[in-house]
Amino acid sequence: MKRPLSMFGSVAASLVLTLACVAPSFALDRITLKSGKVVEGEITKEGDGFVFVDVMIGKMRRAEIITTDQVTKIERDVDAKADPAGTTVATTATPIKPVGKEPTKPAEATPADPASPEASTEDGATRVCFISLEEMVGTHLNADALKHSVELIEDQKPEIIVLVINSGGGALAEVEPLSDYIHEEMKKHYRVVGWIQSAISAASMTVFNCEEIYMMKEGNVGGTVAFQSGGGGGAKALEGGELEVVLKAGEMLSKRGKRNPLIMRAMQVFGELSADIDENGIVTWHAGTDGEFLVNPDDRILTLNSNDAKKFGVSLGTADTKDELLRLMGVKEWKEVCPEADEYQHEFRENVTKFEALANKLMSEFDLARSAAGQGGGDEKLRLMYLGRAEKKLKELQSAVRNAPSFEKYSQFNKEWFEEQFDQLRKAKKPQG
Amino acid sequence: MNRLARLMGSLRGFTVPAMVSLAVIASASQWSTVSAADESKQPAKDVPAANPAPDRVVLRSGKIVDGLILEETDTQITMTVVMSGISAKATFPKSDILEIKRGNNAKPAGEVVASKSVEVKPVKKKGDKKGDEKKADESSVDEDDPTLTRLYVVTLKGRFGFDIAKTTLVNVFEEADKELGDAVEGSGIMEGKTVIDPAKRDRNIIVLKLETGSDGRADVFLAEDLVPVVKEQIVDRGRRVIFWIDRATGSAAVFPFVSPDIYFTPEGRLGGIADLDEFDVGDHLVNEKQISLRIGHAEGFLIKGGYGDHIPALRAMLRKQEWLFVRFEGGKPIYLNREPEEKDGPDWTMLSDDGDGDNKDEAVLIGNDMFLLEPDWAEKLGISDGTAETIDDLAFRLGVQRNYKAMEKNKAQKAADAWKTGIDEAIKNVNPRETEERRLGKLWREFNEVPAGSDFEERKKGRGRKTTLLRQIRAIVTKYAEVFDANGGWRSELDVSLSRLAQEAEADARENRSQNNNRR
Numbered sequence A: 001m002k003r004p005l006s007m008f009g010s011v012a013a014s015l016v017l018t019l020a021c022v023a024p025s026f027a028l029d030r031i032t033l034k035s036g037k038v039v040e041g042e043i044t045k046e047g048d049g050f051v052f053v054d055v056m057i058g059k060m061r062r063a064e065i066i067t068t069d070q071v072t073k074i075e076r077d078v079d080a081k082a083d084p085a086g087t088t089v090a091t092t093a094t095p096i097k098p099v100g101k102e103p104t105k106p107a108e109a110t111p112a113d114p115a116s117p118e119a120s121t122e123d124g125a126t127r128v129c130f131i132s133l134e135e136m137v138g139t140h141l142n143a144d145a146l147k148h149s150v151e152l153i154e155d156q157k158p159e160i161i162v163l164v165i166n167s168g169g170g171a172l173a174e175v176e177p178l179s180d181y182i183h184e185e186m187k188k189h190y191r192v193v194g195w196i197q198s199a200i201s202a203a204s205m206t207v208f209n210c211e212e213i214y215m216m217k218e219g220n221v222g223g224t225v226a227f228q229s230g231g232g233g234g235a236k237a238l239e240g241g242e243l244e245v246v247l248k249a250g251e252m253l254s255k256r257g258k259r260n261p262l263i264m265r266a267m268q269v270f271g272e273l274s275a276d277i278d279e280n281g282i283v284t285w286h287a288g289t290d291g292e293f294l295v296n297p298d299d300r301i302l303t304l305n306s307n308d309a310k311k312f313g314v315s316l317g318t319a320d321t322k323d324e325l326l327r328l329m330g331v332k333e334w335k336e337v338c339p340e341a342d343e344y345q346h347e348f349r350e351n352v353t354k355f356e357a358l359a360n361k362l363m364s365e366f367d368l369a370r371s372a373a374g375q376g377g378g379d380e381k382l383r384l385m386y387l388g389r390a391e392k393k394l395k396e397l398q399s400a401v402r403n404a405p406s407f408e409k410y411s412q413f414n415k416e417w418f419e420e421q422f423d424q425l426r427k428a429k430k431p432q433g
Numbered sequence B: 001m002n003r004l005a006r007l008m009g010s011l012r013g014f015t016v017p018a019m020v021s022l023a024v025i026a027s028a029s030q031w032s033t034v035s036a037a038d039e040s041k042q043p044a045k046d047v048p049a050a051n052p053a054p055d056r057v058v059l060r061s062g063k064i065v066d067g068l069i070l071e072e073t074d075t076q077i078t079m080t081v082v083m084s085g086i087s088a089k090a091t092f093p094k095s096d097i098l099e100i101k102r103g104n105n106a107k108p109a110g111e112v113v114a115s116k117s118v119e120v121k122p123v124k125k126k127g128d129k130k131g132d133e134k135k136a137d138e139s140s141v142d143e144d145d146p147t148l149t150r151l152y153v154v155t156l157k158g159r160f161g162f163d164i165a166k167t168t169l170v171n172v173f174e175e176a177d178k179e180l181g182d183a184v185e186g187s188g189i190m191e192g193k194t195v196i197d198p199a200k201r202d203r204n205i206i207v208l209k210l211e212t213g214s215d216g217r218a219d220v221f222l223a224e225d226l227v228p229v230v231k232e233q234i235v236d237r238g239r240r241v242i243f244w245i246d247r248a249t250g251s252a253a254v255f256p257f258v259s260p261d262i263y264f265t266p267e268g269r270l271g272g273i274a275d276l277d278e279f280d281v282g283d284h285l286v287n288e289k290q291i292s293l294r295i296g297h298a299e300g301f302l303i304k305g306g307y308g309d310h311i312p313a314l315r316a317m318l319r320k321q322e323w324l325f326v327r328f329e330g331g332k333p334i335y336l337n338r339e340p341e342e343k344d345g346p347d348w349t350m351l352s353d354d355g356d357g358d359n360k361d362e363a364v365l366i367g368n369d370m371f372l373l374e375p376d377w378a379e380k381l382g383i384s385d386g387t388a389e390t391i392d393d394l395a396f397r398l399g400v401q402r403n404y405k406a407m408e409k410n411k412a413q414k415a416a417d418a419w420k421t422g423i424d425e426a427i428k429n430v431n432p433r434e435t436e437e438r439r440l441g442k443l444w445r446e447f448n449e450v451p452a453g454s455d456f457e458e459r460k461k462g463r464g465r466k467t468t469l470l471r472q473i474r475a476i477v478t479k480y481a482e483v484f485d486a487n488g489g490w491r492s493e494l495d496v497s498l499s500r501l502a503q504e505a506e507a508d509a510r511e512n513r514s515q516n517n518n519r520r
Helices: A006-010 A141-154 A170-187 A203-205 A240-256 A261-268 A306-311 A322-328 A339-374 A380-402 A406-410 A415-429 B037-041 B166-180 B220-224 B225-236 B250-258 B285-304 B308-318 B375-380 B391-398 B410-431 B442-449 B456-479 B487-520
Strands: A016-018 A029-035 A038-047 A050-055 A060-067 A069-075 A091-096 A126-134 A161-169 A190-201 A213-214 A220-222 A273-277 A283-288 A291-297 A304-307 A332-337 B057-059 B064-072 B076-083 B086-093 B097-101 B150-157 B183-185 B194-196 B206-214 B238-249 B260-271 B324-329 B333-336 B347-354 B404-407
Touching: A006 A261, A006 B183, A006 B220, A029 A203, A069 A203, A126 A141, A126 A322, A126 A339, A141 A170, A141 A406, A141 B442, A161 A203, A170 A190, A170 A240, A190 A203, A190 B285, A203 A220, A203 A240, A203 A261, A213 A306, A220 B285, A240 A261, A240 B076, A261 A273, A261 A283, A283 B057, A304 A306, A304 A380, A304 B285, A339 A380, A339 A415, A339 B487, A380 A406, A380 A415, B057 B076, B064 B086, B086 B260, B150 B260, B150 B391, B150 B410, B194 B206, B206 B225, B220 B225, B220 B250, B220 B285, B225 B238, B225 B250, B238 B250, B238 B391, B250 B260, B260 B375, B285 B308, B308 B324, B308 B333, B308 B347, B391 B404, B410 B456, B442 B456, B456 B487
Parallel strands: A126 A161, A126 A332, A161 A190, A190 A213, A190 A220, B150 B206, B150 B404, B206 B238, B238 B260
Antiparallel strands: A016 A038, A016 A091, A029 A038, A029 A069, A038 A050, A050 A060, A220 A304, A273 A283, A273 A291, B057 B064, B057 B097, B064 B076, B076 B086, B183 B194, B324 B333, B324 B347
């Protein structure tokens, strides 16, 4: 029950290597990609939609796979480019772009093509921007804030944006806008990479948008069960129509990231998941236990660690430092740019955290003043004084919310709530009795 | 998806139900179908005390492997190492290797001693303890001797996450820096910070002796704040930090995996991380989500520390239902989290069962339903570098017994003890709830005993006293906020109480003025 290899596209085909030189003992074939890149090595196997090519990295021979949709020309048995010094030259590896994401004009440099000399900095280094996305999806991590970060740096034209994810999840409702922005806007202009420290629940759905995922050693991704809090018996997983919507969303996001939807499904609901890995590292997924490797038993929810994510092709590699990451991404020389994008995220999260504390304080003071007004003991002046104080605190709270707009969306402090509170205060101010 | 706007997907803030301590779980190895206990005790008799310099391979994980290189190809290196007294071949892909140092070792395979594929260890002979060591008497130590190794020992005792908190570790390393005087200015990514003088890294070793468990807060997230502190020391600053485990249970069990150097005491125990099967914050699916993400986090700790091969053992520590079988191939443990089948071949040793049906142990605290790592198996599996009862033993194991100084009464120990004492005192003062184990805090008892007062002046005095007590409580909670009130909720409640007192005072004063006016 093997899936057609071509369906694996860019997920399995992790890296395409361009070689400046190969060892003399190597039969040399040359593959020219649509991006203009040239891969030189020995073609060992060809199939429907893919080419396996052995390339040399230093003295090491390594099998790589290229999907044919990337290829414009294959030349066989060409002469190797000789290195004047007679030594091998380090290779530059560049991930295959997702199908359909090739620049429409391959010869023209685009910001999303880091290998293109025109797209790099004057010193030839690829421009890379790191944006950290942390804490609660919705309040601390959302589409609006990400959009603001990206807008800040548009003029600087980074080629790669690395989203550094460390989130235990949050509001499911934010997954759609966040994912849409990454997929429909960011990917058009940048090579977008997810680098995971922790991506749980809503954060895992978000990062599955990215064709390129890398993990830190400690990284984990999964635990994507959607649930409702509160009520008797604690949190309750979604069922019925609501669950179907979430499962469909998982499927859609998996497809965007060119991943088999079975993986995300095993993170969302119970179900066995197994996989085969062939001699070329191609992973075939099975709903059930037909595969050689049982990835998830039927009574478990899947969270992948960095080793397993790499083994089963969910991540393209494991890196703990920026240097390691860029090396894995095949970027030989790079330069970190646009720090303001990440600075904004830090500032945004700090504001939200500050707001949380302030909101708690103001809400308590508002409650205190309101309850004191109710216990005025017949002293109308005292009652009005407390109501006035309550109104003042409510206004302060409203003002604070303006500085943390994500709370308006994801907490009780929305427009309707404020209107209701002000209305109640107005009514309470009317003479009693 | 927008119709699901109210749904939240995280439970990180949930309190994990208290777990039963597993500190006294019986040896997992007693259930083994194959005993290999004696193997770890085998001395490599033919190894001289002073080894020839072995070949050394430094792995990207931070581990150092000493042994004899047998074969080298473009892609891998095969070498002989001795693990737990057993000579074995081990192969390392060059992609995992950072550096290869050739020794002057021309000995045949089997004569190079290493452990856990990690360290060259001298072999300690019976009665050899006090032999030609040059230790102990600190006054006799030549501090300027460049060959002197300092073992800076700090015992971390108490409840993991409380008595041993992030601040404890920060203080410990700060004091160690000062006392050892080996911190120098860093460069590159460490510019503006200090690192350990490269010339002294192998000579100044911090030994963290663990006597800790998590006391009912067995959540792997407890380790999340502490692990990075040690990791920074080891990875970023080049400080050699060794864990010496007497007890590391509950959340503390994942903590030592941050270091490539782990040793056990003879009574050492590591495991009992949490019986995640008891996790209950919602329905089955939600619970499994929470369990799954916690396992994912715990596994990350092991991978980060270079113990990724041992994840099946961790899984058996985390859940009763996980089997753990092991066998050795080329000296390396191969695990199964299920019962072996015919296709898996022979020689499997059961370390824990699934705790189900006939396998269910009668008592939670005794049996092999969950895997608890003890010294012999820790060493056989390659998790521990060895077992040491005393610091002398540890020095032997580290190969520094000829010239070392044990620094036990140090400032870092004082700092760690001071934090623990402070926490104990704080709990005595601010514990907000009377339980069978613990009295209501002294300050709260005083607060409750403040008389209400029958007139304005008495009430005013009472409110003043209550305000003072609440402020004292708040100050203590703030000082130890990382363990008492990480999210600030307790302090918010205290602030509300203070505001309420102020409001009462205001109303009472107004009422009093009104009464006085009426009297006039």
